Each structure stands twice: as C-alpha cells, then as structure tokens.
Amino acid sequence: MISEHITAKLVQLLTKENVITEQEDLLVLGYDSTPGLHAMPDIVVYPVSSEQVRDIMIIARDEGIAITPRGSGTGLSGGSIPIQGGIVICLNKLNKILEIDEENLTATCQAGVVTLDLFNAVAEKGLFYPPDPGSQKISTMGGNVMEDAGGLRGLKYGVTRDYVMALKCVLPDGSLLSTGGKSVKDVAGYAFKDLLVGSEGTLGIITEITVKLIPPPQDKKTFLTYFDDIRTAGEAVSKIIAAKIIPSTMEIMDKATINCVEDYVSIGLPREMAALLLIEVDGHPAVVAEEAIAVNKILEQVGAAEIHIAKDAEEAVSLAEARRTALSALARVCPTTLLEDATVPRSLLPETFTLIEKLAEKYHLRVGTFGHAGDGNLHPTVLCDERDKDEMRRAHAFYDELYEQVLEWGGTVSGEHGIGIAKKDYLARQIGAGGVAVMRRVKNSFDPQGILNPGKIFESKQES
Amino acid sequence: MTGTKQLGNFTPEDAPEYGDVLQCMRCGFCLPTCPTFSLTGRERSSPRGRVALARAVSEGKLEFNQAMKEEAYFCLDCRACTTACPSGVKAGEVMEICRAQAHQQQPLPKWQSVFRNFILQKMLPSPDLLETSMLPARLYQKLGIQWLVRNSKILKLAPAWIDKAEGMIPEMHQPLRQQIPQFSPATTEKRGTVAFFLGCVMTLMYAEVSRQTVRVLNHQGYDVITPKEQKCCGAPHLTEGDRETTRTLATHNLDLFMKLDVDAIVTDCAGCGSALKEYEEILAERQDHNRLEHFRHKIKDISEFLVEVGIRTEGLKPVNKVVTYHEPCHLCHAQGITKQPREAIQSIPGIELREMDESSWCCGSAATFSLKFTEESQKILDRKLNNVKKTEADVLITANPGCHLQLAWGLRQAEMPQPVLHLSELLGEATPD
Structure with missing residues (x-):
C-alpha cells in the first residue's frame, strides 16, 4: 500500500489529473496482452515531462517502492505487469515527436509516441522507419525499445535495436543517463544503449529515443503463395535465402491461422490450404524485377500450390494488415490464446513444423502457427480455455518439450516478445545459472534496491 | 447473451455471457478506434478496459458499482471497436447489457425512474402518444416562441443539455x-x-x-x-x-x-x-x-x-454538387454497411463524392449521449466538423436521424455553410416527378 503522504507528494508533483488511485482504474492498468497475467498497482502516474519521470523515480527510491513502466500494454510476456504492486508509471502522455533530422537521417521522440505515428511522420518527409511490430498502431516507441520489438520486415531491415542511436533515460537512483548520439560511429566506452535496448524496463526508464532512418525502397513486389504442406513452405524459405535473395518479408500462416484471419478480414484467403507465405521483395526497381523472377522460379520448383502477385500497393498493404491481425484473430475461436515465440536457425523450419504437429497431437491440443518464417521466428499458439485446468497443464507440457528441442537446435526461447514473467524458467534453461548470475550483477549495478520493474526476466535474489 | 445462472456479481437477468468477456485477449487493437478513449486517455474508458471491468465483475472481483455504471453509459455504443476487433469481441454490446444491469443493481431515485418508465414503457411504445407529445414542439415553432427563445438566449441560463436539446430541434412537420x-x-x-x-x-x-x-x-x-x-x-x-x-x-x-x-x-x-x-x-x-x-x-x-x-439510373436528374459522406456508426460498424451508401451516391449523375478523413468516426450523437455528456459530445463533434470542413464539400450526407440532428446543429453553431441531407433526400433530388 502507498501511504497518504506519498500520494500527496505525487499529486503535488503531477496534479490530481495525472495520479490515478481509483480501484477501477488500477484494475485495468495491471495487465498487458499476455494471457492469464494480472496484478494490481497501488497507484498509477502519468508524467508529462522527462523531469517528472526523474522526480517520480526519486520518490520511489526514497520510499523504496516498486515502480513499473508501462506504455500501451500490448506486451506479450508480462513486462509491464506490476507483480509487486507499487507505482505504475504510464508514459503515454510523453508523446511528442521532437525532431526529424533530414541531414543526419534521424528522428527523436518521447517514449510514449505510438510506433505508427512515428512511421507516418517520417514517411511524410520521404523517410522510412522500418521496425513494424504487429501492434504498431498501438504500441509505443518506449515499449518497442525496451522489448526490442521485431516485426514483419525484420529479415531484411532488422529489428528495433538496429535503429536505436541514442537514448535518454532515468536510472533507478534518480540519475539521468544519456547514451549514444547522432554520430554513425561511436565506440566511447561501454555501449549502454545496447544494454538498455531489450532490457524490459528493468534497468532504467526511457524518456527520449533517437532512431536511425533510411530512404524508403523505391519499389516492391508482394507474393501470396499457398502450399499443400507446411513443410514445403519452410523449404521455400530456405531455398530463397540460399539463392542469395533477402526479401523484406517472409511471413507464414498455417491452416488454422488462415481460417481465423479470413473470418475477420474476408479477403478470400484459401481456407483449405495447409499454409501460406507472404513474401515481399523491395528495393531498386531493376533489382525487384530480377528478384521477383527468381523467387517465382523457386516457388514453382519447390511445388507451391498457387502463386499470386499483389496487383498494387493497396493490395500488398491489405495483405500485411491481415497478417498483423493473426494473433488476435486466433482468439476468435477460443477464450485463451497461449502464444510462444520460439526461434530457430531458419534452415530448421521444416523440422520445427513437424515437431509442432507431433507435439500438438501428443498433447491433444489445437495449435495455430504463424510467424516470421524468414527469421526462423515462429509463434505456435495453443488455442485453449484457461478454465480447463487439464488443458492448461497439457499446453505447458507442449511448450516445455518444444523449447527443449528448440534449444538443442541452437534456437532461442524468445525471438521478439521478451522474457518478462512468463518465460523466466525457459531463459534460465537457455543461458544457464552462470548467465543468470551475470544478468543479476548487471541489474544490481543499475538498481541495487531492486525497485525497478522487479521480478522480470529472472528471479530476483530474494525470490530464488 | 442472456445468462440464466448467477455470474459473479451480475444478476442473472440480462447479464453478459462469461465467454463474451473472456474472448478479449487485450491486444489493444480497439484503443485507437475508441472516441471516448481518444478523448480521455483513460484505460477504463476504452473497450479493452470496459471489457476487463465486466470480466472482473463476472469473476466476483469487482462489485457492479458506480464506475461500472458510468462506463456502461459513457460508452457511445458506436461499435467502432467491434469493427476493429480481430477476436470478435463486442464491447459495445457488453456495455449495452451492463446498462440493463445498472438498472437492476442501482435503481434510479423514484421520480427519475417514474419518468424513465413513462418514456420507455408508455410513450415510445405508443405511436399515438408519441405523436401527441410532439404537438407542443410544433406549436412552439409555429407560434414563434422558438424565435423568441433563441434570440433572447434565455436558455444560456439553463443546464447545457436543455439549450442544446432546444437547438437541435429541426423544423417539424405533421408526423x-x-x-x-x-x-x-x-x-x-x-x-x-x-x-x-x-x-x-x-x-x-x-x-x-x-x-x-x-x-x-x-x-x-x-x-x-x-x-x-x-x-x-x-x-x-x-x-x-x-x-x-x-x-x-x-x-x-x-x-x-x-x-x-x-x-x-x-x-x-x-x-x-x-x-x-x-x-x-x-x-x-x-x-x-x-x-x-x-x-x-x-x-x-x-x-x-x-x-x-441495382439502382436504375436512367431518367435520374443530374445533381451537380460535391458531397461528403458521414457514416452512421449503426450503419458501418453495427451493420457493416460501408460501400453501398457510397455506391448509391455515385449512381447519381453529376455528383462528386469527396471522402472526408475518419468518415466512420462517431459524430458524438449516440442516442442520448449528446445530451448527457454535452462537453464530451461537443469535442467529438468538433473533430468531425473539422474533417467536414477540410473537404470543402457543398453538402454533408448521412443516413441516420441521430447523426442528422447532431451534425445539423453542429454545422449551424460553427456557422459552416453545408446543409445536412439524408441519402434519401439526395436520391430524391435526382428522382424525377
């Protein structure tokens, strides 16, 4: 519980409007998009300036209160859930785009700016910010950086990390850290910025972000390809890469996902097909034309059932939009969607599909699989009902066994969603006790009191 | 959606189904489409937040309290979230059902409930009574009292909703x-x-x-x-x-x-x-x-x-106007009808349909919302009027009386030149005698 004098201090600092204490408000600020996770904050604050973020942190530090940063709550591993209560600090009102620097090709914005808003603002100036997580219409830049969000264009353009040039943040002791800058090269000291990206809000609270921009591709061609067997789709992915073609997008959906997405968007996706691949090649028109021919040839060679080419940019966008709804659309058919983020070296995609099928059968589960095939990043999603205890137990056994094999193949337990609360055990398996111990030491050096987003990524010392 | 056995803190009669609230996986796709969330930035005033509250009530974690009632009524029931939701959650319908719960669980004071029941159970179900009740309004216009009231600005002294309600009354004819x-x-x-x-x-x-x-x-x-x-x-x-x-x-x-x-x-x-x-x-x-x-x-x-x-276009008279179209929520979101009104407009010779931004964003009318929440309704309306203005169209077309009242009033207040026409009136203009 937060004492009255702390509440009063926060109100004095932020005004009453930006300090939330009503139970009904608190109740809906203790979840994100991860199924089954919820915790009540004691108080929620909405700072409107970087200075206020620092002042809030100082109050938390002095009073020893847990403090958890939150954006739009679209995370998929529980990163913004306040499992020890305390303060939730919502950064949504820090939502200004501060600068678009056309000479240095950078954009600087506050942490609460919505990803798509930044994308659109730079696009207006003829520039391109590639990271495009599925939730880009809602997710915030701060959240993207903290989770190192990926997206549909990861294969060619990389993920959020590859675009972060500078960060300003508030550390748990209330000090300010400014790391990186607009210089293309920078090897001065430890690369704190790289440590902070993907740190899931456990090391500092970001207030300002500078990202790299690039010129947009001049042309693109989008393929929608259907397969009778999902393994053939996997094979197509590996063959395209082996032919030294890097498409900007290679997204896969299995039959269950195709059907759910079609239920929602009604754009004529083939309900009877085992899988589809959405492939996009982009760049200089001459290169695009050449690569498109090569991709088409490979798709024919591996035996794709049907190959379609989007007739215009509008159709290409609508296909990508449809793909972005995959996870939410799967939720149509069941109350609970348990989603995972297994990632393997992409040459192992066909084997991974076989494994998922085998395990789904073994544990009597309905599984819908979609993901970024080009990145080897799959989201096998168990369609279940959290009220059915036995089914939930089987779902967890399914993931246990899946991850065991994924790790054996040299894969990772999270490609882009982060560890958060949900996958602490799996991380420990991946990096071992030694790896966790080093992470803990890093965490301690930033946050000796253990107040910032406690209980995430790994068990804190007190718990273990 | 009617449950038969007690679900958490909902009463059994007209309660949401548990499955309908469990369906929400909290992805947040609804957030940018919700006018009330856009207005307040408050999670509980978003579809995701409202469904989460309803879920908490159905799981016995929250009483059906004042806040729940407030959200049930603050929701515009515009259904934009239904269109946006890939998971098929119907937050608007859940809130509509929660309004029924509000009346069961938090009865109104006696005089209000007598008034409400008279309107809902006596007057509205009886066309004759309803028509008679409009007689004073027609006399009010005919006898010039309206002119007097509007020019004296006497209603500025009354609660905001009375002034607005008076201002919204269109020129009335025999029913x-x-x-x-x-x-x-x-x-x-x-x-x-x-x-x-x-x-x-x-x-x-x-x-x-x-x-x-x-x-x-x-x-x-x-x-x-x-x-x-x-x-x-x-x-x-x-x-x-x-x-x-x-x-x-x-x-x-x-x-x-x-x-x-x-x-x-x-x-x-x-x-x-x-x-x-x-x-x-x-x-x-x-x-x-x-x-x-x-x-x-x-x-x-x-x-x-x-x-x-198929519209028979032979013989239709040209209407040489630039029009823009506001989509009624209950047409585009509740019924999924978006292409047909546009096609009907474009079947008229001479017409130019110029799309406005956010044509499917609520106008803030939403049944009695515009009178209950005059300030919030005004802000939603301003956003709409601004989008209308940018088109520089001659006429604003819509297809629902609630929107019609609100938009006509808003345009008049903002001293904008566009008349509001129902799609039928536009088609009527093109139809020969």
Whole structure:
C-alpha cells in the first residue's frame, strides 16, 4: 500500500489529473496482452515531462517502492505487469515527436509516441522507419525499445535495436543517463544503449529515443503463395535465402491461422490450404524485377500450390494488415490464446513444423502457427480455455518439450516478445545459472534496491 | 447473451455471457478506434478496459458499482471497436447489457425512474402518444416562441443539455405516419414489393426524408407497404437498459411484418436497421430460430437494398454538387454497411463524392449521449466538423436521424455553410416527378 503522504507528494508533483488511485482504474492498468497475467498497482502516474519521470523515480527510491513502466500494454510476456504492486508509471502522455533530422537521417521522440505515428511522420518527409511490430498502431516507441520489438520486415531491415542511436533515460537512483548520439560511429566506452535496448524496463526508464532512418525502397513486389504442406513452405524459405535473395518479408500462416484471419478480414484467403507465405521483395526497381523472377522460379520448383502477385500497393498493404491481425484473430475461436515465440536457425523450419504437429497431437491440443518464417521466428499458439485446468497443464507440457528441442537446435526461447514473467524458467534453461548470475550483477549495478520493474526476466535474489 | 445462472456479481437477468468477456485477449487493437478513449486517455474508458471491468465483475472481483455504471453509459455504443476487433469481441454490446444491469443493481431515485418508465414503457411504445407529445414542439415553432427563445438566449441560463436539446430541434412537420398511405404503388415498371419500417424519429422529425425514401423506392419500381400498426423498433430501450420492453416491441413488429408478403423490409434509419437485425439475438430464447433468421435477412437499409437490386439510373436528374459522406456508426460498424451508401451516391449523375478523413468516426450523437455528456459530445463533434470542413464539400450526407440532428446543429453553431441531407433526400433530388 502507498501511504497518504506519498500520494500527496505525487499529486503535488503531477496534479490530481495525472495520479490515478481509483480501484477501477488500477484494475485495468495491471495487465498487458499476455494471457492469464494480472496484478494490481497501488497507484498509477502519468508524467508529462522527462523531469517528472526523474522526480517520480526519486520518490520511489526514497520510499523504496516498486515502480513499473508501462506504455500501451500490448506486451506479450508480462513486462509491464506490476507483480509487486507499487507505482505504475504510464508514459503515454510523453508523446511528442521532437525532431526529424533530414541531414543526419534521424528522428527523436518521447517514449510514449505510438510506433505508427512515428512511421507516418517520417514517411511524410520521404523517410522510412522500418521496425513494424504487429501492434504498431498501438504500441509505443518506449515499449518497442525496451522489448526490442521485431516485426514483419525484420529479415531484411532488422529489428528495433538496429535503429536505436541514442537514448535518454532515468536510472533507478534518480540519475539521468544519456547514451549514444547522432554520430554513425561511436565506440566511447561501454555501449549502454545496447544494454538498455531489450532490457524490459528493468534497468532504467526511457524518456527520449533517437532512431536511425533510411530512404524508403523505391519499389516492391508482394507474393501470396499457398502450399499443400507446411513443410514445403519452410523449404521455400530456405531455398530463397540460399539463392542469395533477402526479401523484406517472409511471413507464414498455417491452416488454422488462415481460417481465423479470413473470418475477420474476408479477403478470400484459401481456407483449405495447409499454409501460406507472404513474401515481399523491395528495393531498386531493376533489382525487384530480377528478384521477383527468381523467387517465382523457386516457388514453382519447390511445388507451391498457387502463386499470386499483389496487383498494387493497396493490395500488398491489405495483405500485411491481415497478417498483423493473426494473433488476435486466433482468439476468435477460443477464450485463451497461449502464444510462444520460439526461434530457430531458419534452415530448421521444416523440422520445427513437424515437431509442432507431433507435439500438438501428443498433447491433444489445437495449435495455430504463424510467424516470421524468414527469421526462423515462429509463434505456435495453443488455442485453449484457461478454465480447463487439464488443458492448461497439457499446453505447458507442449511448450516445455518444444523449447527443449528448440534449444538443442541452437534456437532461442524468445525471438521478439521478451522474457518478462512468463518465460523466466525457459531463459534460465537457455543461458544457464552462470548467465543468470551475470544478468543479476548487471541489474544490481543499475538498481541495487531492486525497485525497478522487479521480478522480470529472472528471479530476483530474494525470490530464488 | 442472456445468462440464466448467477455470474459473479451480475444478476442473472440480462447479464453478459462469461465467454463474451473472456474472448478479449487485450491486444489493444480497439484503443485507437475508441472516441471516448481518444478523448480521455483513460484505460477504463476504452473497450479493452470496459471489457476487463465486466470480466472482473463476472469473476466476483469487482462489485457492479458506480464506475461500472458510468462506463456502461459513457460508452457511445458506436461499435467502432467491434469493427476493429480481430477476436470478435463486442464491447459495445457488453456495455449495452451492463446498462440493463445498472438498472437492476442501482435503481434510479423514484421520480427519475417514474419518468424513465413513462418514456420507455408508455410513450415510445405508443405511436399515438408519441405523436401527441410532439404537438407542443410544433406549436412552439409555429407560434414563434422558438424565435423568441433563441434570440433572447434565455436558455444560456439553463443546464447545457436543455439549450442544446432546444437547438437541435429541426423544423417539424405533421408526423408522417398519419399521412403516408399504407400502400404506395411503383411509379415505373414494377420490380417487386417492399415493406417500409418507419422509425419514430424519422416520422416525427424527418417526415420529409422518409417521404423521399418511399418516393425513391416507388420510382425504382417497388410497391411500398407501410403498416400503420408498427411500433418503435426498441433501440432506445436497448440503449437505456430496458431489454424487456425491447422484447415486447420486437415481438409485435416481428408478427406484424412477417404477415406481409414482401421482398424486403426497408428502413432509412440506421439505428432502427441495426436494432431490427438484432431481433435475432434479442428474441433468441422466445422465438423460432428459422423465423428470426428469415426476418433478419429481410431487413435492409435503404442503400443496402437499392445497391443489392441495382439502382436504375436512367431518367435520374443530374445533381451537380460535391458531397461528403458521414457514416452512421449503426450503419458501418453495427451493420457493416460501408460501400453501398457510397455506391448509391455515385449512381447519381453529376455528383462528386469527396471522402472526408475518419468518415466512420462517431459524430458524438449516440442516442442520448449528446445530451448527457454535452462537453464530451461537443469535442467529438468538433473533430468531425473539422474533417467536414477540410473537404470543402457543398453538402454533408448521412443516413441516420441521430447523426442528422447532431451534425445539423453542429454545422449551424460553427456557422459552416453545408446543409445536412439524408441519402434519401439526395436520391430524391435526382428522382424525377
């Protein structure tokens, strides 16, 4: 519980409007998009300036209160859930785009700016910010950086990390850290910025972000390809890469996902097909034309059932939009969607599909699989009902066994969603006790009191 | 969506189904589409937040308290979130049901509940009473009292909603129901017969619009039957949480219209159309499923019907105007009708349809929302008017009386030049005598 004098201090600092204490408000600020996770904050604050973020942190530090940063709550591993209560600090009102620097090709914005808003603002100036997580219409830049969000264009353009040039943040002791800058090269000291990206809000609270921009591709061609067997789709992915073609997008959906997405968007996706691949090649028109021919040839060679080419940019966008709804659309058919983020070296995609099928059968589960095939990043999603205890137990056994094999193949337990609360055990398996111990030491050096987003990524010392 | 056994802190009668609230996986796709969330930035005033509150109530973690009631009514029920939700969650419907819960769990003070029950259970279900009640309003205009009131600005002293309500009243004519013939024959080569569902607000406040609807249908080759015994569709009762009266009215209208041998039941009110199409769910436990489905398939919005049968354009008079179209929530979100009104507009020779930004964003009318939350409603309306302004269109077209009242009032207040026309009026302008 937060004492009255702390509440009063926060109100004095932020005004009453930006300090939330009503139970009904608190109740809906203790979840994100991860199924089954919820915790009540004691108080929620909405700072409107970087200075206020620092002042809030100082109050938390002095009073020893847990403090958890939150954006739009679209995370998929529980990163913004306040499992020890305390303060939730919502950064949504820090939502200004501060600068678009056309000479240095950078954009600087506050942490609460919505990803798509930044994308659109730079696009207006003829520039391109590639990271495009599925939730880009809602997710915030701060959240993207903290989770190192990926997206549909990861294969060619990389993920959020590859675009972060500078960060300003508030550390748990209330000090300010400014790391990186607009210089293309920078090897001065430890690369704190790289440590902070993907740190899931456990090391500092970001207030300002500078990202790299690039010129947009001049042309693109989008393929929608259907397969009778999902393994053939996997094979197509590996063959395209082996032919030294890097498409900007290679997204896969299995039959269950195709059907759910079609239920929602009604754009004529083939309900009877085992899988589809959405492939996009982009760049200089001459290169695009050449690569498109090569991709088409490979798709024919591996035996794709049907190959379609989007007739215009509008159709290409609508296909990508449809793909972005995959996870939410799967939720149509069941109350609970348990989603995972297994990632393997992409040459192992066909084997991974076989494994998922085998395990789904073994544990009597309905599984819908979609993901970024080009990145080897799959989201096998168990369609279940959290009220059915036995089914939930089987779902967890399914993931246990899946991850065991994924790790054996040299894969990772999270490609882009982060560890958060949900996958602490799996991380420990991946990096071992030694790896966790080093992470803990890093965490301690930033946050000796253990107040910032406690209980995430790994068990804190007190718990273990 | 009617449960039979107690679900958490909901009462058994007219409670949300647990499955319907569990369906939300909290992805947040609804957030950028919600006018009230956009206005407040408050999670509990978002579809995701509202469903989470309803879930907490159904799991016994939250009482059905004042906040729950506030959110049930603060929701515009615009259904933009239903369109945006890939998971198929119907947050608007859940809130509508929560309004029924609010009346069970938090009864109004005596005088308010007597007034509410009189309006919902006596006046609205009785066309005669309803029409008589409008007499003072017509006299008020005819005798020049309106002119006096508006010019003296005396209502600036009253609560904001009274001033606004007075300002919204359009020029009123004799209610259409009393004058419209029960049978109105096709005026060109006959294609079929349709029944016309004449909404309460249409007959009372927009008689001229519905007159045009019938005229357009006749000219398109349809005999039109308008049964005098029809009653209110029950939509106001749904939005006010009186689902039982809706069922009574629905049963009456269902029996009445199913007796007619018609190709379709056409309406020019998006709110009515949406409610009529929901009879299938509302009466699910009381009526034969096939009969309800049959009825459901016959209900057509005027634009939906005309585009489906194909608009006869020969002989249409050119209308040389630039128009922009505001989509009523209960047409585009509740009924999924977005292409047909545009196609109908563009079938008129000479017309230019210039799209506004955010054409499917609510105008802030939302039944009684515009009077209950005058300030919030104004902000939502301003956003809409700004989008209208940017088009520089000559005319603003819409297809629902609630939007019509709100937009016409807003344009007048903002001293903008555009008149608001119902799609039927525009079609009427192009239809030769």
